[in-house]
Amino acid sequence: MTTIDAPAPTRTSTSEDRLVRITLAVVRIGVAFLWIENAGWKTPPNFGSLRTFTEDAVSRPVFPPFSWLVQHVVLPNFTFFAWFTLLVEASIGAFLLVGLATRLWALIGLVQVLAITFSALNAPHEWEWSYYLMILAHLALFATAAGRFYGLDGILRPSWLQSSSAPARVLVRFS
Amino acid sequence: MNTRELYRFAAALGVLGVVSPAFGLSNSAKTNFVLVQGAGAVVLVLIGVVALACALLRRGPVLVLAGAAALVAAVLQLVQLGRSTNWLEGNGSTFSLLLGLAIGLLVCGLTRTTDAAPVAAASDRLGGGRTDPR
Numbered sequence: 001m002t003t004i005d006a007p008a009p010t011r012t013s014t015s016e017d018r019l020v021r022i023t024l025a026v027v028r029i030g031v032a033f034l035w036i037e038n039a040g041w042k043t044p045p046n047f048g049s050l051r052t053f054t055e056d057a058v059s060r061p062v063f064p065p066f067s068w069l070v071q072h073v074v075l076p077n078f079t080f081f082a083w084f085t086l087l088v089e090a091s092i093g094a095f096l097l098v099g100l101a102t103r104l105w106a107l108i109g110l111v112q113v114l115a116i117t118f119s120a121l122n123a124p125h126e127w128e129w130s131y132y133l134m135i136l137a138h139l140a141l142f143a144t145a146a147g148r149f150y151g152l153d154g155i156l157r158p159s160w161l162q163s164s165s166a167p168a169r170v171l172v173r174f175s
Numbered sequence: 176m177n178t179r180e181l182y183r184f185a186a187a188l189g190v191l192g193v194v195s196p197a198f199g200l201s202n203s204a205k206t207n208f209v210l211v212q213g214a215g216a217v218v219l220v221l222i223g224v225v226a227l228a229c230a231l232l233r234r235g236p237v238l239v240l241a242g243a244a245a246l247v248a249a250v251l252q253l254v255q256l257g258r259s260t261n262w263l264e265g266n267g268s269t270f271s272l273l274l275g276l277a278i279g280l281l282v283c284g285l286t287r288t289t290d291a292a293p294v295a296a297a298s299d300r301l302g303g304g305r306t307d308p309r
Binding site for chain 1: 277
């Protein structure tokens with residue numbers, strides 16, 4: 001009976017592998033700082049600039065159902081949604097920075113980017129590709145499970161895989 | 176997952192805390208990603224130094240304290256956002272960075288570790304066959 005052994009990793013494949021892992025970590029951390037920085041200009045209690053962008057969703061509609069939602073739900077309860085936005089965006093930045101539950105936070109980031117796109121895409125002086133690129137970046141973080149490379153997901157995932165506990169199973173899915 | 180990887184990650188977080196005041200070196204809004212100044216800079220550097228020392232000396236319980244301190248600082252910054260009293264002199268970006276440090280250090284400090292070599296690393300490695308059933 002013949003057996004086929006998997007080829008031993010060559011030096012080229014190992015170095016390319018490492019380059020890919022480092023690049024994905026850099027992308028993840030870079031996107032994290034995108035969210036971290038942009039949490040900086042959302043300032044309570046008035047959230048002035050955020051209100052302006054939110055109102056753009058109504059005055060310059062991109063996706064009419066979203067415009068309706070903003071006009072009838074978000075703006076009448078703006079302070080609540082402004083704090084929610086601040087906390088969510090700061091958390092996206094924090095979790096992507098350390099690479100924990102990265103797939104979950106990449107999805108949350110994607111949803112948030114879509115909300116931003118539907119609000120600000122038609123605003124003056126906006127470069128549309130900035131929103132498209134943010135969407136693509138979060139899709140890439142999700143698809144590659146970028147937290148597994150130099151992030152906490154990569155360090156802790158082996159123990160989660162070996163555990164039968166519910167939290168571990170959830171974290172395996174989220175990472 | 177093993178002890179060395181976890182403490183190495185904690186050390187990296189410590190280095191981030193120590194160098195974070197460098198964000199304040201840029202006056203350009205295009206490169207000043209995080210507002211780190213005044214007391215906030217001092218707090219971040221102190222947390223970074225403690226985290227780095229704990230990681231190098233492998234003191235898990237003290238690492239938890241560093242993470243808890245970062246969490247307290249994050250909550251303090253959040254509560255004082257936009258107010259006239261802003262002890263850490265930061266904004267939402269400062270809060271987010273402190274939150275990230277807190278999460279990372281607490282996870283590193285609270286995780287029980289073994290000294291075994293990574294078990295499933297090969298199944299998650301790019302370029303190799305994926306054997307992870309999930």
